[in-house]
Amino acid sequence: MCLxxxxxxxxxxxxxxxxxIGGITRRISLWLTPEAKVGDYVLVHTGYAINILxxxxxxxxxxxxxxxxxxxxxxx
Amino acid sequence: MRFIQEFRSSELAKGLISRIHQKSKTQAxxxxxxxxxxxxxxxxxxxxxxxxxxxxLSGPGCPVCVTANVxxxxxxxxxxxxxxxxxxxxxxxxxxxxHSSLQEVNASGADIRMVYSTMDALNLAEENPTKSVxxxxxxxxxxxxxxxxxxxxxEERRIRNYYILSMHKLCPPVIRAILESGEVKLHGxxxxxxxxxxxxxxxxxxxxxxxxxxxxxxxxxxxDVLQCVDMLVAQIESGQSKVEIAYRRGVHPEGNQQALKLMxxxxxxxxxxxxxxxxxxxxxxxxxxxxxxxxAELAFDIDPGPTYExxxxxxxxxxxxxxxxxxxxLFGKDCTPQYPIGPCMVSSEGSCSxxxxxxxxxxx
Ligand code: SF4
Numbered sequence: 262m263c264l265x266x267x268x269x270x271x272x273x274x275x276x277x278x279x280x281x282i283g284g285i286t287r288r289i290s291l292w293l294t295p296e297a298k299v300g301d302y303v304l305v306h307t308g309y310a311i312n313i314l315x316x317x318x319x320x321x322x323x324x325x326x327x328x329x330x331x332x333x334x335x336x337x
Numbered sequence: 338m339r340f341i342q343e344f345r346s347s348e349l350a351k352g353l354i355s356r357i358h359q360k361s362k363t364q365a366x367x368x369x370x371x372x373x374x375x376x377x378x379x380x381x382x383x384x385x386x387x388x389x390x391x392x393x394l395s396g397p398g399c400p401v402c403v404t405a406n407v408x409x410x411x412x413x414x415x416x417x418x419x420x421x422x423x424x425x426x427x428x429x430x431x432x433x434x435x436h437s438s439l440q441e442v443n444a445s446g447a448d449i450r451m452v453y454s455t456m457d458a459l460n461l462a463e464e465n466p467t468k469s470v471x472x473x474x475x476x477x478x479x480x481x482x483x484x485x486x487x488x489x490x491x492e493e494r495r496i497r498n499y500y501i502l503s504m505h506k507l508c509p510p511v512i513r514a515i516l517e518s519g520e521v522k523l524h525g526x527x528x529x530x531x532x533x534x535x536x537x538x539x540x541x542x543x544x545x546x547x548x549x550x551x552x553x554x555x556x557x558x559x560x561d562v563l564q565c566v567d568m569l570v571a572q573i574e575s576g577q578s579k580v581e582i583a584y585r586r587g588v589h590p591e592g593n594q595q596a597l598k599l600m601x602x603x604x605x606x607x608x609x610x611x612x613x614x615x616x617x618x619x620x621x622x623x624x625x626x627x628x629x630x631x632x633a634e635l636a637f638d639i640d641p642g643p644t645y646e647x648x649x650x651x652x653x654x655x656x657x658x659x660x661x662x663x664x665x666x667l668f669g670k671d672c673t674p675q676y677p678i679g680p681c682m683v684s685s686e687g688s689c690s691x692x693x694x695x696x697x698x699x700x701x
Contacts, residue, residue: 263398292483293595307454312588318586326353
């Protein structure tokens, strides 16, 4: 029910946007994320962007997890 | 970066699993609050790869499942009023109420439309000025600001025939109610990622502070959940209980301020009935006075009749974490996703449906 999926904003018109979700273009609402820009990834829940995804944080998380994986590999 | 595939990597999963096995020494019980997490955990077989020290439990985080029959019956009664079009998210259709389901009354002539978004419901209202379009507002803090936005949009577009039946539920109050009851002993809580995208991390702090339970906010990919479990184990082994965010790409500690603002503008807290849990204070949202003309309960004369619960169904106990679907004598026999008896089997995020679809139910 609280499912939200990443979507890439392609075009913004007022409080709505065209966004690409898994290869499909959909109209979404930006009422909850008025600061979203073209090129941002947002989390879309029932047609509304509920947050802007933070690419830097995602990279940092993946870097950390890769370190864990490498360490585990060495130890085994 | 696509934000999905990267978080399904088996290489990263292996690393996390072996670290969890190394670190976890203390017996601990974790609950995933959210039905979305239940699905990830079952779909990717996460329970099976965790060490024996960790016990996983599913919580009440499925809005369809926790909707009490009294509320469900109201929606079904509303659907039977002439010139009313009911709009709702798909999962609600098959849930059996006391006397019928939305799907059944639809088959006998009620106008019920499954919509993807409130935007569709608003358009429908605009296109059908002689009808009343009622949106069944179920969901947690993830959905409530969207319903709030739809009301403000209706005002802006001067749509006068759009109403909502507000059955929203708030997550932190129900966790408090469950912990207060003392029925389940938890050491860690996997906090819902998209509820937290809206409310942030602070509303969970009382759980760590008052109950000594470790809390980590998780995303919904398998790597997210494993990372969350790894962080919970780290807290347990170092004797800490605090709130941490594993899902940092999607959740800020402060939440989404704009969403919270809209929610506060339109709604105010009120008590709610939860299936299996009973009345929980300040765990729902009702429309504020200024917006009451959108309230379907005030606009229509609804007569839902007396409430009955499905005989033999133990969804309520499952939602509180005191029983599992395997304890239900109807599971997999009289009750299946095709012929569901209770909401935990209807909803794609319900525990019974997850147990049934992903096989765990047939092992033990
Ligand atoms: S298996 Fe069916 S009847 Fe039993 S608790 Fe689950 S939903 Fe209810």
